[in-house]
Amino acid sequence: MPRAERERQMIDVAVAVFAERGYAAASMDEIAERVGVSKPMLYEYFNSKEGLLLACIRQARAELRTVTEHAVVGAGSAEEAMRRGLHAYFAFMREHREAWSLLRTEMSLAGTPAADEIEETRRQQTDLIAALMSGYFEADAPLQVEAAAEFVVGACERLALWCERHDVAPDVVTDHVMRILWDGLRDRARG
Template sequence: MGSVKTKRMPRAVREQQMLDAAVRIFGRRGYTAASMDEIAELAGVSKPLVYLYLNSKEDLFTACIRREASALTAAVRSGVRPGLPADRQLWEGLCAFFTHTARNPEGWTVLHLQARTHGEPFAAEVDAMREGIVAFVTQLIDVAAREARPQALGCARPGRHPQDPELPERETAGLAEALVGAAESLAAWANTTPGVSAGQAAATLMNFAWAGLGNLMEGRPWSPPDHD
Protein backbone atom coordinates (compact mmCIF):
# COMPACT_ATOMS: atom_id res chain seq x y z
CA MET A 1 0.00 0.00 0.00
CA GLY A 2 1.23 3.50 -0.79
CA SER A 3 1.69 6.09 1.90
CA VAL A 4 -1.10 8.59 2.48
CA LYS A 5 -0.07 12.08 1.51
CA THR A 6 -1.38 15.00 3.50
CA LYS A 7 -2.53 18.11 1.70
CA ARG A 8 0.00 20.90 1.93
CA MET A 9 -1.20 24.11 3.50
CA PRO A 10 -0.86 27.16 1.20
CA ARG A 11 2.11 29.33 2.09
CA ALA A 12 -0.01 32.41 2.80
CA VAL A 13 -2.21 30.49 5.22
CA ARG A 14 0.76 28.90 6.96
CA GLU A 15 2.47 32.27 7.28
CA GLN A 16 -0.61 33.83 8.90
CA GLN A 17 -0.70 30.90 11.31
CA MET A 18 2.88 31.67 12.29
CA LEU A 19 2.10 35.37 12.69
CA ASP A 20 -0.91 34.55 14.87
CA ALA A 21 1.33 32.53 17.17
CA ALA A 22 4.08 35.15 17.14
CA VAL A 23 1.71 37.98 18.09
CA ARG A 24 0.42 35.97 21.03
CA ILE A 25 3.92 35.15 22.28
CA PHE A 26 5.35 38.64 21.71
CA GLY A 27 2.30 40.23 23.30
CA ARG A 28 2.41 38.02 26.38
CA ARG A 29 6.15 37.62 26.96
CA GLY A 30 7.68 40.62 25.23
CA TYR A 31 10.07 40.73 22.32
CA THR A 32 13.23 39.91 24.25
CA ALA A 33 11.81 37.00 26.26
CA ALA A 34 9.92 35.44 23.35
CA SER A 35 11.65 32.51 21.70
CA MET A 36 11.34 31.12 18.21
CA ASP A 37 10.90 27.66 19.74
CA GLU A 38 7.78 28.83 21.58
CA ILE A 39 6.39 30.48 18.48
CA ALA A 40 7.00 27.41 16.33
CA GLU A 41 5.41 25.13 18.92
CA LEU A 42 2.31 27.29 19.23
CA ALA A 43 2.01 27.51 15.44
CA GLY A 44 2.37 23.75 15.13
CA VAL A 45 5.39 23.93 12.84
CA SER A 46 9.11 23.35 13.09
CA LYS A 47 11.47 26.17 14.00
CA PRO A 48 13.40 25.80 10.71
CA LEU A 49 10.12 26.37 8.84
CA VAL A 50 9.56 29.63 10.73
CA TYR A 51 13.04 30.77 9.71
CA LEU A 52 12.43 29.63 6.13
CA TYR A 53 9.27 31.72 5.87
CA LEU A 54 10.25 34.76 7.94
CA ASN A 55 14.06 34.78 8.01
CA SER A 56 14.77 35.94 11.57
CA LYS A 57 13.21 36.95 14.86
CA GLU A 58 13.59 40.60 13.86
CA ASP A 59 11.85 40.06 10.53
CA LEU A 60 9.11 38.06 12.22
CA PHE A 61 8.50 40.85 14.73
CA THR A 62 8.44 43.44 11.94
CA ALA A 63 5.90 41.35 10.03
CA CYS A 64 3.73 41.16 13.17
CA ILE A 65 3.88 44.94 13.63
CA ARG A 66 2.95 45.59 10.01
CA ARG A 67 0.05 43.17 10.07
CA GLU A 68 -1.39 44.46 13.33
CA ALA A 69 -0.93 48.09 12.28
CA SER A 70 -2.68 47.46 8.97
CA ALA A 71 -5.56 45.67 10.69
CA LEU A 72 -6.05 48.45 13.24
CA THR A 73 -5.97 51.20 10.62
CA ALA A 74 -8.44 49.33 8.43
CA ALA A 75 -10.77 48.77 11.39
CA VAL A 76 -10.85 52.46 12.29
CA ARG A 77 -11.36 53.66 8.73
CA SER A 78 -14.04 51.12 7.91
CA GLY A 79 -15.86 51.88 11.14
CA VAL A 80 -16.55 55.48 10.12
CA ARG A 81 -19.46 56.11 7.76
CA PRO A 82 -18.96 59.20 5.57
CA GLY A 83 -21.77 61.70 5.49
CA LEU A 84 -22.64 61.54 9.17
CA PRO A 85 -22.18 64.57 11.45
CA ALA A 86 -18.63 64.99 12.66
CA ASP A 87 -19.37 63.92 16.22
CA ARG A 88 -20.97 60.69 14.96
CA GLN A 89 -17.99 59.99 12.74
CA LEU A 90 -15.60 60.52 15.63
CA TRP A 91 -17.76 58.35 17.88
CA GLU A 92 -17.83 55.52 15.34
CA GLY A 93 -14.07 55.79 14.82
CA LEU A 94 -13.44 55.57 18.55
CA CYS A 95 -15.82 52.63 18.92
CA ALA A 96 -14.03 50.82 16.09
CA PHE A 97 -10.64 51.58 17.66
CA PHE A 98 -11.54 50.37 21.15
CA THR A 99 -13.43 47.34 19.82
CA HIS A 100 -10.41 46.26 17.77
CA THR A 101 -7.89 46.77 20.57
CA ALA A 102 -10.15 44.92 23.03
CA ARG A 103 -10.54 41.97 20.67
CA ASN A 104 -6.82 41.88 19.89
CA PRO A 105 -5.08 42.67 23.19
CA GLU A 106 -1.81 40.94 22.29
CA GLY A 107 -1.69 42.78 18.97
CA TRP A 108 -2.28 46.09 20.73
CA THR A 109 0.47 45.29 23.24
CA VAL A 110 2.84 44.59 20.36
CA LEU A 111 2.02 47.96 18.78
CA HIS A 112 1.66 50.14 21.85
CA LEU A 113 4.38 48.74 24.11
CA GLN A 114 6.73 46.24 22.50
CA ALA A 115 7.43 47.93 19.17
CA ARG A 116 8.10 51.29 20.78
CA THR A 117 10.73 50.02 23.19
CA HIS A 118 12.92 47.73 21.10
CA GLY A 119 14.72 49.90 18.62
CA GLU A 120 14.20 52.49 15.92
CA PRO A 121 13.19 50.18 13.03
CA PHE A 122 10.30 48.75 15.05
CA ALA A 123 9.24 52.13 16.43
CA ALA A 124 9.30 53.61 12.93
CA GLU A 125 6.77 51.03 11.76
CA VAL A 126 4.35 52.06 14.52
CA ASP A 127 5.00 55.75 13.93
CA ALA A 128 3.94 55.33 10.30
CA MET A 129 0.66 53.75 11.39
CA ARG A 130 0.08 56.45 13.97
CA GLU A 131 0.70 59.22 11.47
CA GLY A 132 -2.00 57.75 9.25
CA ILE A 133 -4.52 57.63 12.09
CA VAL A 134 -3.64 61.18 13.19
CA ALA A 135 -4.17 62.40 9.62
CA PHE A 136 -7.56 60.69 9.56
CA VAL A 137 -8.60 62.28 12.87
CA THR A 138 -7.36 65.64 11.62
CA GLN A 139 -9.77 65.35 8.71
CA LEU A 140 -12.64 64.64 11.13
CA ILE A 141 -11.79 67.73 13.18
CA ASP A 142 -11.63 69.82 10.01
CA VAL A 143 -15.10 68.58 9.08
CA ALA A 144 -16.37 69.43 12.56
CA ALA A 145 -14.98 72.96 12.30
CA ARG A 146 -16.61 73.51 8.90
CA GLU A 147 -19.94 72.24 10.20
CA ALA A 148 -19.83 74.44 13.28
CA ARG A 149 -18.66 77.65 11.62
CA PRO A 150 -21.96 78.84 10.06
CA GLN A 151 -23.89 77.99 13.20
CA ALA A 152 -21.44 79.75 15.48
CA LEU A 153 -21.36 82.90 13.35
CA GLY A 154 -25.06 83.04 12.60
CA CYS A 155 -26.69 81.87 15.82
CA ALA A 156 -24.90 83.87 18.49
CA ARG A 157 -26.78 85.17 21.49
CA PRO A 158 -27.83 88.84 21.33
CA GLY A 159 -24.97 91.14 22.18
CA ARG A 160 -22.40 88.38 21.88
CA HIS A 161 -19.63 88.32 19.32
CA PRO A 162 -18.34 84.79 18.89
CA GLN A 163 -14.92 84.09 17.53
CA ASP A 164 -14.69 82.59 14.08
CA PRO A 165 -14.21 78.83 14.78
CA GLU A 166 -12.06 78.28 11.71
CA LEU A 167 -9.06 76.54 13.26
CA PRO A 168 -5.44 77.14 12.31
CA GLU A 169 -3.76 74.13 10.74
CA ARG A 170 -1.29 73.78 13.61
CA GLU A 171 -4.07 73.78 16.21
CA THR A 172 -6.05 71.15 14.31
CA ALA A 173 -2.96 68.95 14.08
CA GLY A 174 -2.33 69.38 17.81
CA LEU A 175 -5.90 68.44 18.68
CA ALA A 176 -5.64 65.30 16.55
CA GLU A 177 -2.34 64.32 18.20
CA ALA A 178 -3.84 64.83 21.65
CA LEU A 179 -6.94 62.81 20.84
CA VAL A 180 -5.00 59.89 19.38
CA GLY A 181 -2.60 59.91 22.33
CA ALA A 182 -5.52 59.84 24.76
CA ALA A 183 -7.12 56.96 22.85
CA GLU A 184 -3.88 54.95 22.99
CA SER A 185 -3.51 55.41 26.74
CA LEU A 186 -7.17 54.69 27.37
CA ALA A 187 -7.03 51.48 25.32
CA ALA A 188 -4.08 50.24 27.36
CA TRP A 189 -6.02 51.02 30.56
CA ALA A 190 -9.29 49.49 29.33
CA ASN A 191 -7.57 46.25 28.32
CA THR A 192 -6.23 45.78 31.85
CA THR A 193 -9.30 46.97 33.76
CA PRO A 194 -12.02 44.34 34.20
CA GLY A 195 -15.51 45.34 33.17
CA VAL A 196 -14.61 48.22 30.85
CA SER A 197 -16.24 47.70 27.46
CA ALA A 198 -15.19 49.22 24.15
CA GLY A 199 -18.33 51.36 24.18
CA GLN A 200 -17.60 52.63 27.67
CA ALA A 201 -14.04 53.55 26.72
CA ALA A 202 -15.28 55.36 23.61
CA ALA A 203 -17.91 57.23 25.63
CA THR A 204 -15.32 58.25 28.22
CA LEU A 205 -13.11 59.80 25.57
CA MET A 206 -16.04 61.47 23.80
CA ASN A 207 -17.17 63.02 27.08
CA PHE A 208 -13.63 64.17 27.76
CA ALA A 209 -12.82 65.46 24.29
CA TRP A 210 -16.01 66.43 22.51
CA ALA A 211 -17.30 68.82 25.16
CA GLY A 212 -14.13 70.83 24.77
CA LEU A 213 -14.11 70.49 21.00
CA GLY A 214 -17.74 71.55 20.90
CA ASN A 215 -16.98 74.80 22.72
CA LEU A 216 -14.02 75.39 20.45
CA MET A 217 -16.06 74.79 17.31
CA GLU A 218 -18.72 77.21 18.54
CA GLY A 219 -16.18 79.97 19.01
CA ARG A 220 -15.76 79.60 22.78
CA PRO A 221 -12.11 78.58 23.23
CA TRP A 222 -10.53 78.53 26.66
CA SER A 223 -8.04 81.32 27.19
CA PRO A 224 -5.26 81.44 29.78
CA PRO A 225 -5.63 84.10 32.49
CA ASP A 226 -3.82 87.38 32.06
CA HIS A 227 -0.52 87.59 33.91
CA ASP A 228 -0.25 90.31 36.52
Protein backbone atom coordinates in the same frame (compact mmCIF):
# COMPACT_ATOMS: atom_id res chain seq x y z
CA MET B 1 -1.28 25.69 2.29
CA PRO B 2 -0.98 28.91 0.22
CA ARG B 3 1.92 31.15 1.23
CA ALA B 4 -0.30 34.06 2.34
CA GLU B 5 -2.38 31.76 4.54
CA ARG B 6 0.73 30.15 6.07
CA GLU B 7 2.24 33.57 6.70
CA ARG B 8 -0.93 34.72 8.44
CA GLN B 9 -0.91 31.59 10.59
CA MET B 10 2.72 32.21 11.58
CA ILE B 11 1.98 35.82 12.46
CA ASP B 12 -1.08 34.89 14.53
CA VAL B 13 0.90 32.36 16.55
CA ALA B 14 3.83 34.76 16.94
CA VAL B 15 1.50 37.48 18.25
CA ALA B 16 0.27 35.04 20.90
CA VAL B 17 3.79 33.97 21.89
CA PHE B 18 5.13 37.54 21.97
CA ALA B 19 2.15 38.60 24.09
CA GLU B 20 2.61 35.69 26.52
CA ARG B 21 6.38 35.82 26.89
CA GLY B 22 7.49 39.23 25.72
CA TYR B 23 9.68 39.70 22.69
CA ALA B 24 12.99 38.95 24.41
CA ALA B 25 11.81 35.69 26.02
CA ALA B 26 9.87 34.44 22.99
CA SER B 27 11.67 31.83 20.93
CA MET B 28 11.46 31.03 17.27
CA ASP B 29 11.56 27.35 18.27
CA GLU B 30 8.35 27.68 20.25
CA ILE B 31 6.64 29.69 17.51
CA ALA B 32 7.64 27.12 14.87
CA GLU B 33 6.46 24.26 17.06
CA ARG B 34 3.07 25.88 17.71
CA VAL B 35 2.59 26.62 14.03
CA GLY B 36 3.70 23.13 13.05
CA VAL B 37 6.52 24.24 10.76
CA SER B 38 10.29 24.12 10.95
CA LYS B 39 12.29 26.95 12.45
CA PRO B 40 14.11 27.45 9.11
CA MET B 41 10.72 28.01 7.47
CA LEU B 42 10.04 30.91 9.87
CA TYR B 43 13.38 32.39 8.86
CA GLU B 44 12.58 31.85 5.20
CA TYR B 45 9.41 33.90 5.58
CA PHE B 46 10.62 36.63 7.97
CA ASN B 47 14.46 36.50 7.94
CA SER B 48 14.72 36.97 11.71
CA LYS B 49 12.82 37.10 14.97
CA GLU B 50 12.75 40.88 14.63
CA GLY B 51 11.38 40.52 11.09
CA LEU B 52 8.57 38.37 12.48
CA LEU B 53 7.83 40.95 15.18
CA LEU B 54 7.70 43.70 12.54
CA ALA B 55 5.25 41.62 10.49
CA CYS B 56 3.09 41.18 13.60
CA ILE B 57 3.04 44.93 14.27
CA ARG B 58 2.29 45.72 10.63
CA GLN B 59 -0.62 43.29 10.62
CA ALA B 60 -2.06 44.81 13.80
CA ARG B 61 -1.67 48.29 12.31
CA ALA B 62 -3.43 47.29 9.09
CA GLU B 63 -6.29 45.68 11.01
CA LEU B 64 -6.66 48.74 13.25
CA ARG B 65 -6.80 51.04 10.24
CA THR B 66 -9.40 48.90 8.51
CA VAL B 67 -11.59 48.76 11.61
CA THR B 68 -11.43 52.48 12.32
CA GLU B 69 -11.90 53.52 8.69
CA HIS B 70 -14.94 51.31 8.26
CA ALA B 71 -16.45 52.54 11.51
CA VAL B 72 -16.75 56.14 10.32
CA VAL B 73 -18.16 55.42 6.86
CA GLY B 74 -21.57 57.01 6.51
CA ALA B 75 -21.36 59.10 9.66
CA GLY B 76 -23.74 62.04 9.36
CA SER B 77 -21.85 64.45 11.60
CA ALA B 78 -18.44 65.10 13.09
CA GLU B 79 -19.70 64.01 16.48
CA GLU B 80 -21.06 60.72 15.13
CA ALA B 81 -17.84 60.07 13.19
CA MET B 82 -15.72 60.70 16.26
CA ARG B 83 -17.91 58.49 18.44
CA ARG B 84 -17.84 55.65 15.91
CA GLY B 85 -14.09 55.90 15.39
CA LEU B 86 -13.36 55.99 19.12
CA HIS B 87 -15.61 53.03 19.79
CA ALA B 88 -13.96 51.04 16.99
CA TYR B 89 -10.52 51.80 18.43
CA PHE B 90 -11.42 50.77 21.97
CA ALA B 91 -13.29 47.68 20.77
CA PHE B 92 -10.24 46.68 18.70
CA MET B 93 -7.96 47.04 21.73
CA ARG B 94 -10.30 44.89 23.82
CA GLU B 95 -10.92 42.22 21.19
CA HIS B 96 -7.28 42.02 20.08
CA ARG B 97 -5.52 42.14 23.44
CA GLU B 98 -2.52 40.18 22.22
CA ALA B 99 -1.91 42.53 19.28
CA TRP B 100 -2.48 45.50 21.58
CA SER B 101 0.20 44.14 23.91
CA LEU B 102 2.70 44.41 21.04
CA LEU B 103 1.74 48.00 20.41
CA ARG B 104 1.99 49.02 24.06
CA THR B 105 5.40 47.53 24.84
CA GLU B 106 7.41 49.99 22.82
CA MET B 107 9.65 51.18 25.66
CA SER B 108 11.39 47.81 25.71
CA LEU B 109 11.90 48.18 21.96
CA ALA B 110 13.26 51.76 21.96
CA GLY B 111 15.77 52.41 19.21
CA THR B 112 14.71 49.40 17.18
CA PRO B 113 12.81 49.08 13.91
CA ALA B 114 9.88 47.73 15.97
CA ALA B 115 9.63 51.04 17.82
CA ASP B 116 9.53 52.78 14.43
CA GLU B 117 6.68 50.49 13.35
CA ILE B 118 4.73 51.30 16.50
CA GLU B 119 5.24 55.02 15.89
CA GLU B 120 4.01 54.46 12.33
CA THR B 121 0.81 53.03 13.84
CA ARG B 122 0.33 56.28 15.77
CA ARG B 123 1.07 58.30 12.65
CA GLN B 124 -1.46 56.24 10.69
CA GLN B 125 -4.19 56.91 13.26
CA THR B 126 -3.28 60.59 13.53
CA ASP B 127 -3.42 61.01 9.76
CA LEU B 128 -6.74 59.18 9.60
CA ILE B 129 -8.25 61.33 12.36
CA ALA B 130 -6.87 64.56 10.85
CA ALA B 131 -8.30 63.66 7.44
CA LEU B 132 -11.65 62.89 9.01
CA MET B 133 -11.63 66.09 11.05
CA SER B 134 -10.72 68.22 8.06
CA GLY B 135 -13.87 66.95 6.36
CA TYR B 136 -16.07 68.03 9.26
CA PHE B 137 -14.20 70.94 10.80
CA GLU B 138 -13.15 74.35 9.61
CA ALA B 139 -9.93 73.87 7.70
CA ASP B 140 -8.52 77.36 8.24
CA ALA B 141 -5.88 76.04 10.62
CA PRO B 142 -4.40 72.72 9.44
CA LEU B 143 -1.89 72.71 12.30
CA GLN B 144 -4.76 72.94 14.78
CA VAL B 145 -6.49 69.99 13.12
CA GLU B 146 -3.26 68.00 13.24
CA ALA B 147 -2.66 68.96 16.88
CA ALA B 148 -6.19 67.89 17.80
CA ALA B 149 -5.65 64.55 16.02
CA GLU B 150 -2.38 64.02 17.91
CA PHE B 151 -4.19 64.80 21.14
CA VAL B 152 -6.92 62.25 20.36
CA VAL B 153 -4.36 59.54 19.56
CA GLY B 154 -2.30 60.17 22.69
CA ALA B 155 -5.31 60.36 24.96
CA CYS B 156 -6.85 57.22 23.51
CA GLU B 157 -3.63 55.28 23.84
CA ARG B 158 -3.44 56.10 27.53
CA LEU B 159 -7.13 55.36 27.99
CA ALA B 160 -6.70 51.96 26.31
CA LEU B 161 -4.15 51.14 29.00
CA TRP B 162 -6.60 52.37 31.65
CA CYS B 163 -9.35 50.21 30.15
CA GLU B 164 -7.10 47.20 30.29
CA ARG B 165 -6.26 47.77 33.97
CA HIS B 166 -9.89 48.30 34.97
CA ASP B 167 -11.65 46.12 32.37
CA VAL B 168 -13.71 49.06 31.09
CA ALA B 169 -16.03 48.34 28.16
CA PRO B 170 -15.59 50.19 24.83
CA ASP B 171 -19.02 51.87 25.17
CA VAL B 172 -18.13 53.30 28.59
CA VAL B 173 -14.73 54.67 27.61
CA THR B 174 -16.12 56.08 24.36
CA ASP B 175 -18.70 58.03 26.38
CA HIS B 176 -15.94 59.35 28.69
CA VAL B 177 -13.82 60.49 25.75
CA MET B 178 -16.73 62.12 23.97
CA ARG B 179 -17.68 64.10 27.08
CA ILE B 180 -14.13 65.37 27.47
CA LEU B 181 -13.07 65.87 23.84
CA TRP B 182 -16.27 66.80 22.08
CA ASP B 183 -16.84 69.89 24.24
CA GLY B 184 -13.53 71.28 22.99
CA LEU B 185 -14.20 70.43 19.35
CA ARG B 186 -17.92 71.15 18.96
CA ASP B 187 -17.53 74.85 18.19
CA ARG B 188 -15.14 74.13 15.33
CA ALA B 189 -17.48 71.68 13.56
CA ARG B 190 -19.21 72.86 10.41
CA GLY B 191 -22.96 73.20 10.41
